[in-house]
Amino acid sequence: MDKLAITGGRPLAGEARVSGAKNAALPIMCAALLTSQPLRLSNVPRLMDVATMAKLLGQMGVDVSSSQESLTLTAKEIKDPTASYDLVKTMRASVLVLGPLLARCGRAKVSLPGGCAIGQRPVDQHVKGLQAMGAAISIEHGYMHASAERLRGARIVMDLVTVTGTENLMMAAALAEGTTLLENAAREPEVLDLARCLGKMGAKIHGAGSDVIRIEGVASLGGASHEVMPDRIETGTYLAAVAAAGGSVRLTGVAPRSLDATLEKLREAGASIALADNSISIEMKARPKAVSVRTAPFPGFATDMQAQFMALASVAEGTAMITETIFENRFMHALELQRLGADISIEGNTAVVRGVEKLQGARVMATDLRASAGLVIAGLVAEGETVIERIYHLDRGYEALEKKLSSLGARIQRVK
Numbered sequence: 093m094d095k096l097a098i099t100g101g102r103p104l105a106g107e108a109r110v111s112g113a114k115n116a117a118l119p120i121m122c123a124a125l126l127t128s129q130p131l132r133l134s135n136v137p138r139l140m141d142v143a144t145m146a147k148l149l150g151q152m153g154v155d156v157s158s159s160q161e162s163l164t165l166t167a168k169e170i171k172d173p174t175a176s177y178d179l180v181k182t183m184r185a186s187v188l189v190l191g192p193l194l195a196r197c198g199r200a201k202v203s204l205p206g207g208c209a210i211g212q213r214p215v216d217q218h219v220k221g222l223q224a225m226g227a228a229i230s231i232e233h234g235y236m237h238a239s240a241e242r243l244r245g246a247r248i249v250m251d252l253v254t255v256t257g258t259e260n261l262m263m264a265a266a267l268a269e270g271t272t273l274l275e276n277a278a279r280e281p282e283v284l285d286l287a288r289c290l291g292k293m294g295a296k297i298h299g300a301g302s303d304v305i306r307i308e309g310v311a312s313l314g315g316a317s318h319e320v321m322p323d324r325i326e327t328g329t330y331l332a333a334v335a336a337a338g339g340s341v342r343l344t345g346v347a348p349r350s351l352d353a354t355l356e357k358l359r360e361a362g363a364s365i366a367l368a369d370n371s372i373s374i375e376m377k378a379r380p381k382a383v384s385v386r387t388a389p390f391p392g393f394a395t396d397m398q399a400q401f402m403a404l405a406s407v408a409e410g411t412a413m414i415t416e417t418i419f420e421n422r423f424m425h426a427l428e429l430q431r432l433g434a435d436i437s438i439e440g441n442t443a444v445v446r447g448v449e450k451l452q453g454a455r456v457m458a459t460d461l462r463a464s465a466g467l468v469i470a471g472l473v474a475e476g477e478t479v480i481e482r483i484y485h486l487d488r489g490y491e492a493l494e495k496k497l498s499s500l501g502a503r504i505q506r507v508k
């Protein structure tokens with residue numbers, strides 16, 4: 093299995109291009125299930141999760157063709173509206189096929205995802221919303237069996253803010269009969285990007301990006317072309333890397349306005365940041381100052397940036413409190429960071445991080461996607477060599493990470 097070897101201690105400098113957002117590309121790919129016409133997507137990141145989604149859609153009969161610039165998905169006919177355990181267990185976002193399949197075919201069989209490394213991650217809100225729209229859903233042998241002649245619009249107040257839950261219900265409602273109101277909806281930019289794509293396909297959606305989304309169902313949707321939004325978490329990861337390692341970097345192909353909470357915290361840590369339409373420049377000259385963060389749904393501080401900020405806090409001047417409110421078990425990187433010499437104690441859902449002057453390279457293990465990103469940042473600042481094992485987690489969500497970081501001057505390589 094591949095590993096990453098990083099020799100730390102060098103500041104980062106230069107320019108790198110950010111890829112399309114994984115968490116926008118995955119739901120948007122599922123939107124292809126809603127129409128028999130081709131959906132042509134550009135700026136799709138080359139990632140393991142995207143390949144897994146393409147495979148899942150392919151198994152249902154969706155034609156997937158890719159060129160250098162685009163990915164075209166055509167669901168002329170859906171042969172089998174089933175998402176099997178084999179694929180769902182490797183990627184929880186597979187549950188995003190449930191709403192579209194039900195809306196298009198009137199039935200779907202989707203494996204329950206089960207738990208995952210960062211927490212329980214139930215899908216009860218997805219199920220509850222679809223039931224409110226008239227679906228019958230039963231759980232048998234680990235699968236959700238859903239059916240509905242035609243979904244009906246409904247008013248749905250979600251118990252908590254869920255990103256893929258909002259996306260699933262928005263896609264289902266696009267083809268339902270009548271109007272759906274999604275209240276307490278997720279406001280994440282990826283939800284808005286999906287809504288924009290659905291709009292181009294003919295859906296009538298208002299309020300995406302706010303916590304109340306109104307969807308007027310239409311009888312059918314058509315094909316469209318859509319450019320996937322830039323990945324705000326990839327962007328934030330590179331910015332945090334510069335804040336930790338020092339240096340001066342310009343990131344292009346980014347959406348600066350999706351990053352307010354992260355940028356605010358980076359400035360607090362001492363970084364100078366300049367924004368342009370599609371680029372962000374960051375300069376970090378001194379040791380970072382400790383900044384505390386508390387994760388929250390958008391526009392709050394993203395849970396997907398928490399591990400990277402824990403790595404930053406590990407070498408900062410002062411003590412930072414890192415509080416995780418979204419997932420109940422998203423601190424596994426803390427133990428690995430300790431192996432690099434970080435001073436972290438966990439009290440409930442808060443990690444108290446006392447910054448040390450230096451981390452020391454060691455062998456560590458990646459436990460999930462963003463945890464891996466945190467370890468990479470720690471490796472970039474640690475003295476000597478850090479070897480990160482199980483980097484298949486990184487390949488799920490970061491396109492060409494080691495190439496991009498090498499081009500910025502980092503000593504990082506993949507070891508077979």
Ligand code: EPU
Pocket residue numbers: 115118184185211212213214215216217218219252253254255256257395396418419420461462489
């Ligand atoms: N939740 C429920 N019931 C539900 C759905 C969610 O209790 O039916 C809970 C979850 O257990 C969690 C909270 O609600 O405690 C929020 O979870 P959410 O549903 O928003 O997460 P998600 O949609 O499964 C997406 C991203 C995650 C990101 C979270 C939070 C995608 C494909 N995934 O997951 O991204 O952490 O939102 O922002 O969009 C990653 O990229 O590394 C990643 C994990």
